[in-house]
Amino acid sequence: MIRVGGIRVSLDTDFSDLVTLCVKKIRISRERIKTVRLAKKSVDARKKNDVHFIISLDIEAKGEESLLKSLKNAEKYEPVRYKVPVIENAPYRPVIAGFGPAGMFAALVLAMAGAKPIVLERGGDVDSRCRAVEEFQNGGRLDTECNIQFGEGGAGTFSDGKLTTGIKDRRIGWVFERLVEFGAPDEILYLAKPHIGTDKLRGAVKALRERVKALGGEVCFNSRFCGFETENGRLSAVSYIRNGEKHTINTGSLILASGHSARDVFELLYDENIDLSQKSFSVGVRAEHLRKDIDRAMYGDFAGHPALKAADYKLAVHLPNGRTLYTFCMCPGGYVVAASSEEGRLAVNGMSCFARDAENSNSALLVNVDPADYGSDHPLAGMYFQRELEEKAFIAGGRDYHAPAAVLGDFLEGRISRKLGRVKPSYRPAVRFAPPEEYLPDFVCESLRLGIKEMGKKIRGFDDKDTLLTGIESRSSSPVRINRGEDLQSLSLKGLYPCGEGAGYAGGIVSAAVDGMKCAEAVCERMEGQLNSI
Ligand code: FAD
Structure with missing residues (x-):
């Protein structure tokens, strides 16, 4: 396949017949074209009297090598494929705290890997969350557990759903493909500045949750992570509160993806001597x-x-x-x-x-x-300033x-x-x-x-x-970093995976989702190692 970029087309272009567009714009004969796909589309509005689109096309054609030599802005293109890890006979069920983009994609990868993750989410599901947000916006009570920051889908659910990101990572394409599979508009696959919008994002979040459940995962709403236990310096159990009652799950891994607004979590980690720093x-x-x-x-x-x-x-x-x-x-x-x-x-x-x-x-x-603006060297000083x-x-x-x-x-x-x-x-x-x-x-x-x-x-x-x-x-990003090592585990506790925006390793929906995937892979790798050492 070849990718031809930098193709200038007018705003009135008909994108329903890409073969004809390809013939006209790139001057490849119709007979040579096997498939053609819109790979990128952006608006060029630098000159206000000449606003147009710039597009890239992915083309499978006969004689690609000769096309590569003759066409301007053409390069060989291999789509990046992401391979989900597989774990057989997982030694325990990994726990994820938080079902925002980081937690959702961690859960999806772990569920697809066969690890049957358990997700703890302090807020409600999307539907009950919409009701809580609507009530608050109408002048009613603020639900401190279920609001624009907390609940299924995380902070991004009530957002513009912009999917632009500053990171470069081979997992990004997979995130977009899954979002489309779960109901996001397929234009996000080629627009230079893709966005979903809160209305469509809510549906995608629900569909992702149903997939995690169908694969054997569990998603527990109104369940607030409230502590952990350790054995020989490793995480051995996770506690949560649901309906005022405390429950404990024995596990070897916790992906902590609780976002930057879970200030009680930062305080809990500080009390437990987990390595934190100002940000x-x-x-x-x-x-x-x-x-x-x-x-x-x-x-x-x-x-x-x-x-x-x-x-x-x-x-x-x-x-x-x-x-x-x-x-x-x-x-x-x-x-x-x-x-x-x-x-x-x-x-x-x-x-x-x-x-x-x-x-x-x-x-x-x-x-x-x-x-320097926080006036203290306490690791949580930025949070108190905020x-x-x-x-x-x-x-x-x-x-x-x-x-x-x-x-x-x-x-x-x-x-x-x-x-x-x-x-x-x-x-x-x-x-x-x-x-x-x-x-x-x-x-x-x-x-x-x-x-x-x-x-x-x-x-x-x-x-x-x-x-x-x-x-x-004031909530643009986390004021705290939960420090982790190259194995993505906390510097203070094996088995604890600080993840996503709250931990200081992401900023935005896409980078949080990618970080969730990375933590899920690290959990699988560690479980694999534990299985091999039995
Ligand atoms: P979060 O999304 O914050 O998710 C954390 C989850 O953990 C929450 O669901 C929370 O309820 C849960 N949680 C917290 N504490 C606990 C606990 N103790 N136990 C169990 N669960 C817990 N980014 C973009 O890229 N594009 C946008 O257009 C965009 N618009 C935004 C609009 C709004 C209104 C907001 C608030 C944010 C927006 N963002 C946007 C930022 C984006 O939402 C975040 O970067 C992203 O959601 C971070 O993902 P995360 O999974 O790390 O954390």
């Missing part, structure tokens, strides 16, 4: 613009073309104060959501549906914070989970906002006007002021005075 993360606000303004700024006159989805962007500016302001987790046509998981503490985030057709487009605007900011945001919002918001023009002029501009808040239950100074450190506010103006030079209207800033965005 940098970022804090800031969510910026909301009108979707049509962002589309216009990114696509010019092509905005609204039926072949284009809502526009995204990615910006970063390095500031004279030594900080960086950058956009993160951009949600075109999405919503700002209530991402709190603790009483008296408030956090926001962003999500969107597959259609990305909501009124506003939003993105986190984050400033990096480092251990908590303190979330408490301030809760108070600034009026102590009822309304989010503190400011209109950009007022923030830049140092005024407290009194009325909204053109951008209406999408956050539910509601926002209350309060300046970022009430909950963010001075250096973050200064960075926002300096950086947003710079960003306005890169994207027209980004610094529009009506832009809405809603806080606090």
Whole structure:
């Protein structure tokens, strides 16, 4: 098979007949083509008067060697195949704490390997979770065990479902293929910036869970991991609480994939002398613009073309104060959501549906914070710093989970906002006007002021005075790292596999899923070794 890249096609291209497209664009005769597949598709909007697609095609053809010599941008292409490990007569059932992307893909690999994993998930299944989130967003009670952070599918379930990642790993293709198998749109296999949307992601999460169960795995909801036992310096049992009752499972392996919001887990590990260290993360606000303004700024006159989805962007500016302001987790046509998981503490985030057709487009605007900002060398100091900011945001919002918001023009002029501009808040239950100074450190506010103006030079209207800033965005990544060795086990305890974003080894859905797979492989390898030594 050969891959031909860099093919420029218009937005009006008909992708239903790829053979004809191939004949026209690459000038291969129809008779030579055996199969052709769209491998990549991206939007090139660098020139606003010439927005088009750039595509790559995977082609099986007669005489590929001669084509490789004659075609521009052609290379030999071998699809990467991932082989799931196999374990016969597993010496115990491995346990996984957390059913976010890391835990789900760890469970899937272990179940396919024949190891019959047991998953403990503190929150409910997707359906009960949707009800809990809806109740909270309607002004009802915050369920601290089942919310936007906790429950089946993890933090990513109520997300934009962006599948872009900075990592390079042979497992990524397998993750995408499984997601499609479980109901995600197959365009994620070729789009340069794939996304699923919260609506479709929920279905995929359920289907993955059913597959794990069908393969002999167990997924226990409302079951909070609460401790472990050791024997000869190795993990020997895992405890969890369900309906107020404590249960214990004897096992030799725990994949700990509890995410960055399980602060009780970090405290438990600290009390158990597990090796932890401080980690940098970022804090800031969510910026909301009108979707049509962002589309216009990114696509010019092509905005609204039926072949284009809502526009995204990615910006970063390095500031004279030594900080960086950058956009993160951009949600075109999405919503700002209530991402709190603790009483008296408030956090926001962003999500969107597959259609990305909501009124506003939003993105986190984050400033990096480092251990030097935490004011202590305690391994959990970053988490306490994060908590303190979330408490301030809760108070600034009026102590009822309304989010503190400011209109950009007022923030830049140092005024407290009194009325909204053109951008209406999408956050539910509601926002209350309060300046970022009430909950963010001075250096973050200064960075926002300096950086947003710079960003306005890169994207027209980004610094529009009506832009809405809603806080606090504080859960961008983990403030703690659970240190592990090359065998992926904790430096302090054999059998404990710190995994995913909470452990500091992933950032985002795809890298968390890949890390889950790696930990599952490491567990299989160790079980194999244990079997051989019996
Ligand atoms: P998590 O997803 O956090 O999963 C951890 C799981 O562990 C949770 O289900 C939790 O309930 C469970 N748990 C916690 N403590 C315990 C315990 N004691 N016992 C049992 N279970 C426990 N990333 C992207 O790549 N694209 C996006 O578009 C995107 N949008 C996002 C939008 C929102 C609103 C949020 C909150 C996050 C978003 N992210 C996005 C980030 C992404 O969701 C995370 O990077 C990813 O989910 C991390 O995966 P994880 O499995 O490591 O942890």
